[in-house]
Amino acid sequence: MSRRNLVRIALYSLASLLLAGIIHIFVVLTVPGHVRAEAFARLARIGADRTFHVLPAVAPGAETLPMLDPEMGHALCWFRLGDGPVRLSAAVNSPFWSMALFNGAGEVVYSLNNRTSGSGELAMLVLTTPQLSILRENPPDNLDELIVIETDQAEGFVLLRAFVQDRPSAGLISKALSGARCETLRTGAPKSS
Amino acid sequence: MKSAFPLGPETNWQKTETPEILRPSRMSRLARALALIGTIATAVVLGLWSAHLALTSEELFQPIRIGVWGAHPLAGTPQADPYSAAIYARTGRVPLANGEGVAFVATTDSSGEPLSPACTYRISGQTPTARLWTLNSADRDGHLMPTAGGRVSLSSAGLLRLADGSFDITATRRPQPGNWLPLGEGNGLTFVLRLYDAPITTGASLVGLTMPAITRVGCP
Numbered sequence: 001m002s003r004r005n006l007v008r009i010a011l012y013s014l015a016s017l018l019l020a021g022i023i024h025i026f027v028v029l030t031v032p033g034h035v036r037a038e039a040f041a042r043l044a045r046i047g048a049d050r051t052f053h054v055l056p057a058v059a060p061g062a063e064t065l066p067m068l069d070p071e072m073g074h075a076l077c078w079f080r081l082g083d084g085p086v087r088l089s090a091a092v093n094s095p096f097w098s099m100a101l102f103n104g105a106g107e108v109v110y111s112l113n114n115r116t117s118g119s120g121e122l123a124m125l126v127l128t129t130p131q132l133s134i135l136r137e138n139p140p141d142n143l144d145e146l147i148v149i150e151t152d153q154a155e156g157f158v159l160l161r162a163f164v165q166d167r168p169s170a171g172l173i174s175k176a177l178s179g180a181r182c183e184t185l186r187t188g189a190p191k192s193s
Numbered sequence: 194m195k196s197a198f199p200l201g202p203e204t205n206w207q208k209t210e211t212p213e214i215l216r217p218s219r220m221s222r223l224a225r226a227l228a229l230i231g232t233i234a235t236a237v238v239l240g241l242w243s244a245h246l247a248l249t250s251e252e253l254f255q256p257i258r259i260g261v262w263g264a265h266p267l268a269g270t271p272q273a274d275p276y277s278a279a280i281y282a283r284t285g286r287v288p289l290a291n292g293e294g295v296a297f298v299a300t301t302d303s304s305g306e307p308l309s310p311a312c313t314y315r316i317s318g319q320t321p322t323a324r325l326w327t328l329n330s331a332d333r334d335g336h337l338m339p340t341a342g343g344r345v346s347l348s349s350a351g352l353l354r355l356a357d358g359s360f361d362i363t364a365t366r367r368p369q370p371g372n373w374l375p376l377g378e379g380n381g382l383t384f385v386l387r388l389y390d391a392p393i394t395t396g397a398s399l400v401g402l403t404m405p406a407i408t409r410v411g412c413p
Contacts (some may be wrong), residue, residue: 004218012228016235023240024247028275031248032282042285045218060337060345060377066285067296067335069387070346071327095350096325096389106282108270111290113390117326159287163325163389165350 032105043157044078048087052077052160052180053097057170073173075160077182081153085135087146088158090180091120094173097162101126103153110149124149125185126156140185158182248279255298256324259321261305262297262386266394284335286388294323294389299331300381302407308382310338312412313365316374316384318405319358323391325349330364330376338377341366347374363410 043065047053055064055074068074079086090099098113099122115120125146127135132150135143160177164170209261220228246260254276255263268277269288289296302314310332320326329346332338337345347362353372354360364374364384372393374384384407393399 006226010219012232016232016239019233019236020239020243023237024244027241027244028247028279031279035282035285060339063337065287066284067331067385069335070328070329071348072318092242093198098290098389100287100293102269102287106287108288108290111292114291114320115390116292161293163327163348163350165348178326 001143008142014165043076046078049078049080049190050182050184052090052158052182054101054174054178069161071163072161073164073170073177074162075180076157077160077175077180078155078157079126079182079184080155081128081131081151083184083186085125086182087123087132087185088120088182089123089127090160090177090182091122092160092173092176092180093120093160094162094169094176095165097122097160100159100161101149101151101156101192102157102159103151109153110147111155112147126151128152128154153183194315219352231298247276248283254280257295257399259297259399260406261299261301262404263296263299264295266291266295266397282392286335289387291394293394294387294391295394297386297388297404298335299384299386299407302409303368304342304409306409307405308384309363309412310366310376310379310382313363313410314410315410316362316405317360317408319360319403319404320349321391321402323349323388323395325389326387326391327361327389328384328386330374332377332379333381333383335383335385336379338379340375342368342373342375344375345377347372360405362405365410 018063055076056062057074058074060069077088086097092114096114098111100111101109101124103109112122114120123146125148127148127150129150129152132148150177160180161171162177164173221316227259231351243399254274255265256274257264257266265273265277265280267273273281299308308314310330316328325348327346327348330338331345352360360372362372362374363369364376366376386404402407
């Protein structure tokens, strides 16, 4: 084979490799946008918005979501900020429990666990920037007890996890999880003082 | 080629020898078309295959590795690297947020052999500081496998420990005394160790941390 042909083959291989690199990067970057929708569409069908739905116990063959911890109880609530700020509160009697706030794309916005919260109860207020400025005009009385989270996402979901230490406490924990609140905050009309 | 004039000293300048490397050369039209198609086809195959490989093999792009255990601590946040983001999106899992904990996955034993659910493993040592941790077995894709014991996991809360605080867990299909992690029937095996409320999720150093070792005891 002549030297010229060798050079030619090398150049074609180089072109091929560069193009393969571009395709690789393109695929990796576009996968989240395409596939996530499917996974979260299944989640959205779980029930009505603005209530915590306790997910069935994580067991082989009955996993609502992949890779959930089988030692934990889970509850999930979808919310929309279009109708007003959302107030979340929960109190679970478990050695460990946590709350994580996700945007509609499944990315974590905020998270905390029962120790970071200090007291046994945990209360959050999720709102958009315009809602925050309205709220500042007329703050609710218990604003200092709430963790205020500002987000630019119109919808998202909250996942509560609580450690189930033994079988007998499983019932109590799922009751506490379903008792958690996820509701639109009704702000009164601004006072005309 | 027949010349109109006889070649001689006066016309010899036409016959200058160009060196081989400078002589213009073109492939035939068909050869060029084939080379182009071949280049593009190779590129598409290589690109898709490498992307598939990167997104399906969990352990290729783990930003944190301690021993055989690897984690994607930023997955599911807007700061995640593209590979973590794509791996999490592809499997549709909801990540542990860093205010909650971190999930470590092991797909090989400490000698580098892939895990198999038919074998018996000893998981022993210590974990980094955490308020609570849980360990469960799953198949290669992270799905839980039905086991004879009826459970697939154990937690630090109900664990028998040695005097120095370390532990020994036997992972196998047959019931065992002591700490038993039941294994099931499935395709491949991974261990998932989740540390809840652990200082490493809030930026503590990874230096000097140890994770349990996974030793293969035997295979039938």
